[in-house]
Amino acid sequence: MMDHQLAEPISFGEDGVLRPKYSDDNIHEVYWLNVFGKKQIELVGRERLLSVPGSCVEALPNGSVLLVTHPTAADFGSDAARVAQARALVHLRPDLEFETVIGTLRERTLSLVPVEPRFHPDVEPLLKHQIEHVPLSERPQKTAEFNAYRPPEPAEWLPASAALSANVRRKDAVPSQYMELTRVLDEFLFYSVRSVYRVTPLSLTEIDVVLLSHVSLRLGGAKDVAHMVPAVGVYLGQVLVKNLGGEWILRKQLEESQVRIGNRVWLPFVRAQRYLSSQQAVIDYSLTQFYREAERRRS
Template sequence: MKILEFHELPVEDRLRLLVDGNVAECATLEARLEPILNALEAHGGEWMPDVIEGRRRRKYSRTAISKTLEEERTSGSVTIGLYRTTAPALDMTLSLGSTASPAELGISATLQPLSFFSRKERCREFIETVRAWARHIPVTYAMAHGMADRQLAGAPYFGRDGTTSRRDGFDKVYELFWLNIFGPKLVESVGRERMLSTPAHLVEALPNGSVLLVLRPSAADFASEEARVAQARAHVHLRPDLDFDTVLRTLKERSAALVPVEPRFHPDVAPFLSRLPDEFAISERQRKIAEFNAFRPPEVEEWLPVGHPSDVANPERVLESYGDLSEGLVAALHTKVPSIMDETAESLTDLDFYFWQDNFPERYTRELIDSHTAPALGAYLGDVLVRRLGGTWVLRQKLEESQVRVGKRVWLPFLRVRRYMQSRQSLLDYSLTQFFHAVERYRP
């Protein structure tokens, strides 16, 4: 069964759900999970999981869950993954602590795309699912919100260090999300009457003393002007110490940070830059696109109008040594960069991305880079110019002076690579992708 994997899908905002609670000791793990599964099957609808995974992956069914629990029960705690094979993509985890009473229970789910929840009926069923869980299990805290905006809000630490955050949890109303469940302790600290009078789409007292609060009918319109005003008004109601205008301004700034930015990358580096925004948190993606739109790499300077003549006594042996260097690079990286075997412009872009993603210049020792990686990469880059652009090697005893003649210029691949391998920023400033396209313009 092939499940939908987020890393294989286009980058889009997602709905993030977290539920922290506990369950009383029961005779079986099945009994502990029964109310969760009942609610999921009754209200999951179009986002209902169809695959369950523990030690093995199975098609979703109660029988499959029983088998998975049987396999997991010896570990003291149980974690079950739930997924979908068709859109919307789902990555859901049910975590149940040891047999102590009460046992900790955690539910986390991520659904892509967030736009799936533009329809109010889907949101209503989602709310009903969470409400049903909270009616059967004591929930200490729960939230559901767009992932990007949640990141911008500073969750889960909200300005605290990790140790403090884990110790104190959601001990005050740091932020209001689309869907919230506040546990009894927090409700009492805020004031039950104040909590239940919050201006919101839905406010409901739950059996264990918790309160369910939903800001708007739809989860997907959180960034609209109307939604931000409602969010600020509710937040300030629960936190009278906060200033409404300040809260609203912060929310609007978050909305502005998520407005889609059209990629307009410099054409010589566009194949490389277009792959980078997806490497950042989804909340940072638009800002990074804007930064890369503004990026202009330095002009390529690794060339000469008139080349130095070859000064090597045995050109065939030198070319053979370059071939050995290049083959060594291919052997070392062919599993991580499969296209390296093709020696094309696309191979160079794949190498740019690999070295940047790996932060290669700053992760490995300078001795390794200068004595092994850079010479091998320079030889490989030169071979690509020869093979794809009709270049000719002009060999020199000093490696950085060796040239590849293309058109009326001679180009210095080893010098380019030395500059390229100085830092992560230099991978952008002196990319192999840009170098190839600069040389390409002078191809006869």
């Protein structure tokens, strides 16, 4: 699959439609395992196909020809396997230069060398999720990019001395809205975060992962963001209150409310506004990182 993806046998046209890269029946690539059909046999010649150098060349009962270039698939990227692959293609395509073909195959092998993930711990679950949705052939390069990625340090906080004063006396003002807004959030998440009503740090990570998958589908514009900011902000604030001993500083304008922890006040609604602005923002301003920063700074 990795070799096939790197060869790019199909691509998107200008109209966005996926179509074959080549419009003819010529043999443009040879892989570890190949089956040549009637048109290709007629084009190249059965005798030439059956004489191709390879580990296994066999005429199949239906008239097609099977070619395996190297004994084992596991080392398809080894130099010996690449040489065998190049020789087979040049045999079938005498118009190609061996050195050019082997050079291209060796470049593919280099691009497939595995890269060990060393992701920033605050966003590791999100980047692992992203890697799983990257084509196999692109994972080493993308893993290297993610290893170098560092999310912006959370800036949605103020010294406690700079906090806005509370102008809502009812201590249950936020809790009274909490369940309703959590239901709104649950619906927005396709009811896919089972821990959403547990209000834990793990819940935040699960929300991050779900929104990372669906935010481009669900955030149609400013109206959607405005609708979801209160729900995400209240939920994030409640996680701080419940798990870090935070205290709400309530404001008549809900989105001005803050959570005091130690000598800082945290601004969950400001974070939510940034977080919901784009798919990349879900990583740059993740709820998980915000929580972990508050946890580190709570003393």
